[in-house]
Amino acid sequence: MKNTRRSFLQKTALATGAFCLGFDWFKAEGKAGAMVASAVDAGRFNAYLEISSLGKVILYSPNPEIGQGIKTAFPVVVAEELDVDWKDVEVRQANLDTQHFERQLTGGSGALKHSWDRLRKAGATARQMFIQAAAQTWKVDASTCKTAGGVVLGPGGQKASYGSLASLAATMTVPAEPTYKNRKDYKIIGKRTKGVDNANVVTGKPVFGLDIDKPGMVIAQIIRPPFGATLKSFEATDALKMPGIVDVISFKNKVAIVGQSTWQVMQARAAVSCKYDGQNLESESTHKKWFDEGMATDKAQVQRKDGDFQAAIAKAAKVVEATYECPFISHSPMEPMNFFADVRADGSVLLAGPTQVPQSAQKAVASLLKLDEKKIEVELSKMGGGFGRRLNNDYALEAAELSSLIKKPVKVMWTREDDMTGGIYRPAVRYHFKAGLDASGNMIAFYLRGVGLNAGNATRQDNFPVGAIDNVLIESVNQVSSVTTGPWRAPITNFLGYAEQAFLDEVAEAGGKDPIQMRLDWLARAKSNPVGKITYEPDRFIEVIKQAAEKSQWKKKPGVSQGFSVYFSHLSYVAQVADAVMVNGKPKITHVTAVTDCGEVVNLSGAENQVKGAIIDGMGHAMFAKLRFNEGVAAPANFNSYRLIRGNEIPTIDAHFVDNGIAPTGLGEPALPPTGGSVANAIYAASKKRLYRQPFDI
Amino acid sequence: MSIQLTINKKKVSLDIDPNTPLLWTLRDHMSLKGTKFGCGIAQCGACTVWVNGEATRSCVLPISAVANADITTIEGLSEKGDHPVQVAWDQLDVPQCGYCQAGQIMTAASLLKKKPKPTATEIVDGMSGNICRCGTYHRIQEAVKLASDLASKKKSSTTKKSA
Numbered sequence: 001m002k003n004t005r006r007s008f009l010q011k012t013a014l015a016t017g018a019f020c021l022g023f024d025w026f027k028a029e030g031k032a033g034a035m036v037a038s039a040v041d042a043g044r045f046n047a048y049l050e051i052s053s054l055g056k057v058i059l060y061s062p063n064p065e066i067g068q069g070i071k072t073a074f075p076v077v078v079a080e081e082l083d084v085d086w087k088d089v090e091v092r093q094a095n096l097d098t099q100h101f102e103r104q105l106t107g108g109s110g111a112l113k114h115s116w117d118r119l120r121k122a123g124a125t126a127r128q129m130f131i132q133a134a135a136q137t138w139k140v141d142a143s144t145c146k147t148a149g150g151v152v153l154g155p156g157g158q159k160a161s162y163g164s165l166a167s168l169a170a171t172m173t174v175p176a177e178p179t180y181k182n183r184k185d186y187k188i189i190g191k192r193t194k195g196v197d198n199a200n201v202v203t204g205k206p207v208f209g210l211d212i213d214k215p216g217m218v219i220a221q222i223i224r225p226p227f228g229a230t231l232k233s234f235e236a237t238d239a240l241k242m243p244g245i246v247d248v249i250s251f252k253n254k255v256a257i258v259g260q261s262t263w264q265v266m267q268a269r270a271a272v273s274c275k276y277d278g279q280n281l282e283s284e285s286t287h288k289k290w291f292d293e294g295m296a297t298d299k300a301q302v303q304r305k306d307g308d309f310q311a312a313i314a315k316a317a318k319v320v321e322a323t324y325e326c327p328f329i330s331h332s333p334m335e336p337m338n339f340f341a342d343v344r345a346d347g348s349v350l351l352a353g354p355t356q357v358p359q360s361a362q363k364a365v366a367s368l369l370k371l372d373e374k375k376i377e378v379e380l381s382k383m384g385g386g387f388g389r390r391l392n393n394d395y396a397l398e399a400a401e402l403s404s405l406i407k408k409p410v411k412v413m414w415t416r417e418d419d420m421t422g423g424i425y426r427p428a429v430r431y432h433f434k435a436g437l438d439a440s441g442n443m444i445a446f447y448l449r450g451v452g453l454n455a456g457n458a459t460r461q462d463n464f465p466v467g468a469i470d471n472v473l474i475e476s477v478n479q480v481s482s483v484t485t486g487p488w489r490a491p492i493t494n495f496l497g498y499a500e501q502a503f504l505d506e507v508a509e510a511g512g513k514d515p516i517q518m519r520l521d522w523l524a525r526a527k528s529n530p531v532g533k534i535t536y537e538p539d540r541f542i543e544v545i546k547q548a549a550e551k552s553q554w555k556k557k558p559g560v561s562q563g564f565s566v567y568f569s570h571l572s573y574v575a576q577v578a579d580a581v582m583v584n585g586k587p588k589i590t591h592v593t594a595v596t597d598c599g600e601v602v603n604l605s606g607a608e609n610q611v612k613g614a615i616i617d618g619m620g621h622a623m624f625a626k627l628r629f630n631e632g633v634a635a636p637a638n639f640n641s642y643r644l645i646r647g648n649e650i651p652t653i654d655a656h657f658v659d660n661g662i663a664p665t666g667l668g669e670p671a672l673p674p675t676g677g678s679v680a681n682a683i684y685a686a687s688k689k690r691l692y693r694q695p696f697d698i
Numbered sequence: 699m700s701i702q703l704t705i706n707k708k709k710v711s712l713d714i715d716p717n718t719p720l721l722w723t724l725r726d727h728m729s730l731k732g733t734k735f736g737c738g739i740a741q742c743g744a745c746t747v748w749v750n751g752e753a754t755r756s757c758v759l760p761i762s763a764v765a766n767a768d769i770t771t772i773e774g775l776s777e778k779g780d781h782p783v784q785v786a787w788d789q790l791d792v793p794q795c796g797y798c799q800a801g802q803i804m805t806a807a808s809l810l811k812k813k814p815k816p817t818a819t820e821i822v823d824g825m826s827g828n829i830c831r832c833g834t835y836h837r838i839q840e841a842v843k844l845a846s847d848l849a850s851k852k853k854s855s856t857t858k859k860s861a
């Protein structure tokens with residue numbers, strides 16, 4: 001054998017006897033044989049899991065962790081089907097590797113949903129290969145062997161650990177379709193598994209983007225222009241003389257202050273002044289005008305039409321009409337934006353930092369700097385929250401551009417003020433609803449127009465109660481603004497859910513119906529005889545509603561006012577009942593009951609954390625958050641006046657999950673959209689005050 | 699002119715601007731990155747450290763003000779990461795993104811030092827100065843209670859051992 005690198009690796013590996021199972025995402029779509037096993041080291045191919053002769057199990061998590069727990073949940077699924085003890089598992093973060101992982105992205109609650117089948121397949125395939133290796137060794141039929149806790153058990157009481165079988169297992173044929181566990185035998189899935197990063201977090205290890213420190217690295221902050229403005233000039237003479245300052249440089253209407261340490265950069269930044277040019281910069285009054293115009297225009301885009309809304313509303317016995325409004329808000333993850341970039345003279349680039357979409361960062365930097373994508377390496381750090389903000393790589397591109405200009409490795413850090421005023425917000429939206437009821441209070445006509453500022457289609461036209469109502473008209477208007485927007489946890493539905501669920505509460509009241517029964521009646525209709533296309537499953541809707549009614553003791557709690565809401569998003573269903581009482585003449589939310597159908601719950605601890613966190617998030621932003629614009633500048637700029645919910649303002653929360661064994665669907669987001677609605681409806685029940693805009697005025 | 703600081707029981711001498719906030723001194727000059735930047739204006743608690751045992755926000759504290767003080771950061775809270783608060787945080791699986799948690803832990807540990815058996819209200823009030831954007835507040839509050847229980851068990855077992 002020639003002493004090539006390959007043979008060397010094989011020999012080394014055979015000496016240590018590691019089993020590596022890789023997975024070729026690209027060939028995997030519905031095809032057999034996509035899985036590859038080898039006894040060579042994992043770094044060389046698309047490794048998924050690795051088991052050494054010592055029995056150490058290493059599972060690779062392709063997706064970066066942002067707080068929704070997939071770095072733990074992914075390996076849980078593999079470990080379950082592999083049938084190993086969780087305590088023997090070590091989880092490692094894989095860096096960006098476009099050759100080997102297809103979906104290295106955290107967002108859209110899709111990470112787990114997308115990967116469920118593949119992860120199970122990886123675990124089950126490896127398990128089957130260990131069984132084959134053992135059966136061959138013992139000369140028994142593979143079907144007579146079992147596994148438990150990383151050990152193959154033979155029919156005559158034989159035992160062999162996966163570790164001892166590793167090198168032989170690697171030579172077995174990869175089964176085309178492995179056998180899977182029965183879910184009643186699950187030992188890890190559905191149980192509480194602690195986050196794999198906990199030890200690092202509680203001891204303060206430098207795992208986040210802002211903690212990145214590389215040799216020769218300088219630090220930069222960037223002054224960004226008001227939205228819609230261009231930089232005319234800047235004055236940095238004094239700043240450049242200040243200690244530790246390396247450069248003050250402008251690009252793309254921005255001014256970067258570069259220095260040796262954060263504090264030196266902050267000091268110098270205060271000594272830089274900028275002049276801007278800009279006409280018709282946007283203010284709150286501009287946005288109000290655009291909402292008004294959007295509501296009045298006859299050029300709205302029709303998103304859905306069932307029956308004849310105009311004719312039906314004309315003959316309705318009663319009409320209910322309301323306008324709801326939600327402002328621009330910031331994502332404000334606890335760790336502000338930051339990124340490290342080192343653009344080198346030889347055309348190679350190192351990017352490092354917190355991004356949900358490393359692959360698009362790589363592509364975007366390649367095209368911005370006209371470099372070869374293959375020479376751009378991306379290191380993934382843990383992310384101090386994202387809520388959608390880190391789906392946009394503006395901050396990574398900025399760092400790369402700056403590094404290419406100053407020819408140094410640089411970490412760009414955003415202050416909280418930069419983070420809050422620097423853009424990419426949840427779009428502001430105004431909704432107008434109209435419902436026509438017949439003489440017995442049934443809704444026969446439903447109308448919604450959503451006018452969004454950079455929101456695209458601000459409606460979700462196929463969502464319930466559409467499908468249960470005969471005459472529907474749904475329209476959207478998008479007003480183009482220079483204020484940058486992007487997905488914010490549960491895009492669109494995070495405010496549409498509130499507005500719609502609050503409006504339906506008005507509809508129930510006007511029709512003299514119980515809000516829960518009204519929805520159940522509609523769902524019965526959508527199930528038996530749907531109007532047009534529906535995207536939801538009525539039965540799953542019905543189940544979460546019924547359970548929420550029961551678990552919250554709907555309308556049976558003396559002295560407590562309750563509000564109901566239910567929402568379908570990211571393929572999951574969440575029903576909520578919020579409890580409110582009056583304290584010193586003001587309504588206070590004391591408790592929320594949530595029933596979630598997100599299919600199989602992979603990690604109960606993580607799932608509970610997500611649901612409670614999403615409810616607190618939804619409630620906090622509905623009650624407190626708002627950004628206003630004045631001549632293109634956002635305010636407020638920090639947590640002293642942009643209020644985030646705190647620990648003494650939260651209700652108790654019961655999070656229940658429907659146990660149905662369906663493949664997992666989204667969980668990071670779906671509990672948020674119904675929250676504004678359940679809270680607003682409970683507050684109405686307690687105080688008789690309807691809340692038509694966020695932040696709530698109570 | 700250099701400034702002397704005592705950080706996690708170690709004496710260090712630094713030759714930097716005495717107005718530098720302790721937060722950036724720790725992070726940029728001492729490679730202690732466990733203390734986090736969240737707001738820079740004493741609003742969020744991510745940067746909480748102990749100054750002479752008191753939970754203090756390091757983002758607005760110039761080092762000139764703490765020259766002779768005893769400073770403890772998350773890295774110095776315990777040698778093996780086994781302070782009852784750290785153990786409770788792991789056991790109850792408190793963190794989501796984890797970014798705020800060093801500050802939460804330093805606040806909680808200082809609260810328990812003053813009040814080893816805090817009431818539920820004292821826990822809520824004592825922890826409300828720290829923001830968690832991920833909304834892990836319920837578990838934070840439960841973990842403070844658990845840490846208090848763990849600490850009193852540990853104490854009674856060490857008393858027994860020494861008896």
Ligand code: FES
Nearest residue numbers: 736737738743757
């Ligand atoms: S960073 Fe110091 S309190 Fe927020």
Ligand code: FES
Nearest residue numbers: 795796830831832
């Ligand atoms: S865990 Fe993310 S901010 Fe607290």
